[in-house]
Amino acid sequence: MPELHNLFADLPSSPREEEGFQELLARPGLRIERIVSTGQASPPDFWYDQPGGEWVLLLQGEAGLALEGEAGIRHLVPGDFLHLPPHLRHRVAWTAAGQVTVWLAIHYDETCPPP
């Protein structure tokens, strides 16, 4: 039978050197992931450029997200979500220092043709 887990379990009690990535579900064309940040940001001039789409939800903490072609930084607070289509280049400008930021990311690909 399916196991019940909690998304806010096992969070670090102090800042970690690296972000934590935890796969929660993997199926063909679908990956659900928890990301835990403690002040990290994407490296300068690094942009994620993903062949698949990503739907991302911030659940705890705060973060700044930069999207290529946009002047400002999006400020994400708990409950905020957005859809990043394939190849929309983006980077994490900042995550809150002194807080644990928890993200849920749904990665999908569209290699499967619609029925």
Next chain:
Amino acid sequence: MPELHNLFADLPSSPREEEGFQELLARPGLRIERIVSTGQASPPDFWYDQPGGEWVLLLQGEAGLALEGEAGIRHLVPGDFLHLPPHLRHRVAWTAAGQVTVWLAIHYDETCPPP
């Protein structure tokens, strides 16, 4: 450019007669949905029996979930998630009265063969 929305926006301030279902993203083989409950339960003897899988996360409120073949009712609190494989029959035994319960459901199908 992608729009930023908040999962906790536009919640009802008083109990509604029916649950609210809001599609947040739809792609081939993937559907992300917000469900808002205010005390509802599945009808007696009704079981969801879905051809696709569902990954479900409770984010606010409380609920009881029954899975076929299991004696007890799972008590879900914020952050709790579980994976319901295709055709695992389940029903919502209860949702908290006097609270707004918010679920995130990721529905997927596996009609697309693994690469």
